[in-house]
Amino acid sequence: MLRKSWAGWQLAMAVILAVLGTGFSPAMVQAKGVSSDNGISTVLVTELPVQGRNMVSLIYQGGPFRYDKDGSVFGNRERILPASNRGYYREYTVQTPGERSRGARRIVCGGFVPTVPDACYFTDDHYASFRRIVQ
Secondary structure (H helix, E strand, O other), rough: OHHHHOOOHHHHHHHHHHOOOOOHOOOOOOOOOOOOOOOOOOEEEOOHHHHHHHHHHHHOOOHOOOOOOOEEEOOOOOOOOOOOOOOOOOEEOOOOOOOOOOOEEEEEOOOOOOOOOEEEEEEEEOOOEEEEOOO
């Protein structure tokens, strides 16, 4: 009996190590149009407004950002995004043509290394709804 459970454990570990070695993550599997994050819908990066695409590029480059609030901690008080520790999410302004203020459009990215986010989300209604940005 012990031999069977040991063999099963070894097989399970081999599968886990194989999956980790491929870079596969369950978070990478999602239906088209719906992410695995609390049923949040998705948007292709190519479908973002040009200002949003530019901001995505700046986020990965580490700036420079136009507004002081860009890169600041986003508290997720609306609780629409998946729950995480404080400091996980950061917000960035997506400029709206003709708007004098920061406007309502934002990109919020989650991750502990700002230039390598785990996931980014777009809102065009000042945090009332989000869509996960996918490649």
